[in-house]
Amino acid sequence: MDLTKYPKRKYTLSETPIEKLENLTKVLGGPNIFMKRDDMLGLTAGGNKTRKLEFLAADALEQGADTLITCGGVQSNHCRLTLAAAVREGLKCQLVLEETDYSLYNPKASGNNLLYHLMGAEKIKVTTAGHDLAEDMQELNEELAREGRKGYMIPVGGSNETGTLGYIACAKEIIGQSGDMAITFDHIITPSGSGGTQAGLVAGFSGSDRGNHVIGINVSRNREEQEHLIRDLLERTFSFLRTDGITKEAIRCYGDYVGPGYAIPTPEMVEAVQLVARTEGILLDPVYTGKAMAGLIDLVRQGHFKRNENVLFIHTGGTPALYEYSSVMLSEEN
Ligand SMILES: *Cc1c(COP(=O)(O)O)cnc(C)c1O
Numbered sequence: 001m002d003l004t005k006y007p008k009r010k011y012t013l014s015e016t017p018i019e020k021l022e023n024l025t026k027v028l029g030g031p032n033i034f035m036k037r038d039d040m041l042g043l044t045a046g047g048n049k050t051r052k053l054e055f056l057a058a059d060a061l062e063q064g065a066d067t068l069i070t071c072g073g074v075q076s077n078h079c080r081l082t083l084a085a086a087v088r089e090g091l092k093c094q095l096v097l098e099e100t101d102y103s104l105y106n107p108k109a110s111g112n113n114l115l116y117h118l119m120g121a122e123k124i125k126v127t128t129a130g131h132d133l134a135e136d137m138q139e140l141n142e143e144l145a146r147e148g149r150k151g152y153m154i155p156v157g158g159s160n161e162t163g164t165l166g167y168i169a170c171a172k173e174i175i176g177q178s179g180d181m182a183i184t185f186d187h188i189i190t191p192s193g194s195g196g197t198q199a200g201l202v203a204g205f206s207g208s209d210r211g212n213h214v215i216g217i218n219v220s221r222n223r224e225e226q227e228h229l230i231r232d233l234l235e236r237t238f239s240f241l242r243t244d245g246i247t248k249e250a251i252r253c254y255g256d257y258v259g260p261g262y263a264i265p266t267p268e269m270v271e272a273v274q275l276v277a278r279t280e281g282i283l284l285d286p287v288y289t290g291k292a293m294a295g296l297i298d299l300v301r302q303g304h305f306k307r308n309e310n311v312l313f314i315h316t317g318g319t320p321a322l323y324e325y326s327s328v329m330l331s332e333e334n
């Protein structure tokens with residue numbers, strides 16, 4: 001899969017490290033747990049959207065856009081990073097934020113919200129749950145057109161064919177590092193939300209035998225819905241790249257760790273965030289990597305992996321949201 005013909009900006013100077021989590025491995029009693037530190041990617045406070053935005057922002061520039069428009073939850077890492085990319089490129093950025101019963105918009109909130117304001121989002125439009133976000137973005141886009149400007153709309157999570165290229169590139173990076181380290185990763189675990197990360201990894205590893213070993217831990221949907229979402233995105237990505245598809249078995253999503261819903265804390269998430277902080281000094285986030293790590297811990301406890309296997313956890317970032325969840329993190333303290 002040759003990605004060189006797609007325009008790409010560079011927001012991270014080097015590859016992100018793969019670290020062995022010796023202490024966590026010991027506490028859990030094996031398998032060997034490694035972490036791909038995509039929380040250390042470039043742009044403001046890092047995280048997986050940076051890789052997608054390298055391709056999305058390049059496409060926006062090539063199309064002559066002057067404003068990036070995107071959408072997400074009220075504490076969206078994707079909105080924060082899209083804004084950061086816009087700032088870097090000298091573009092404006094407008095955001096549509098979706099309120100839910102659990103997460104209401106508070107203009108004074110900390111976390112990602114603080115960063116939207118600090119980096120100067122040009123416009124923030126708040127909308128209620130279930131509203132068609134694409135429609136809201138379209139309205140902003142038409143307003144810009146009336147002013148003689150040109151918007152570039154990025155879907156939720158940056159998960160379209162173009163954004164997914166970022167995680168095909170990440171899979172290639174992992175294959176190179178795995179060779180340099182002389183380690184084979186038997187399983188690759190990633191949080192799975194809007195799907196671009198998992199779909200990109202599956203596509204990037206396809207052709208190697210790693211393709212069948214990517215496990216997505218869902219953060220919002222049940223197994224069936226998420227697998228359907230990933231399959232659909234993979235099909236669109238393969239047709240965009242004009243290459244062949246992959247087998248159904250390569251798409252595996254686990255829906256048991258979502259809890260009551262997207263961005264709603266679970267006791268297992270709190271335990272996972274605390275455990276990784278206290279064994280490795282590494283911060284996870286409450287919405288994505290905390291739940292995915294809760295999944296990994298549970299799978300280890302269930303004996304899903306062999307003791308001597310190597311498991312690679314993709315740390316997709318999101319730590320700014322942690323600071324908006326301090327009451328939850330502290331209330332479970334004992
Ligand atoms: C968006 C996000 C994810 C999920 O990635 P998708 O490509 O949307 O599935 C995981 N972790 C963090 C921190 C995110 O912001």
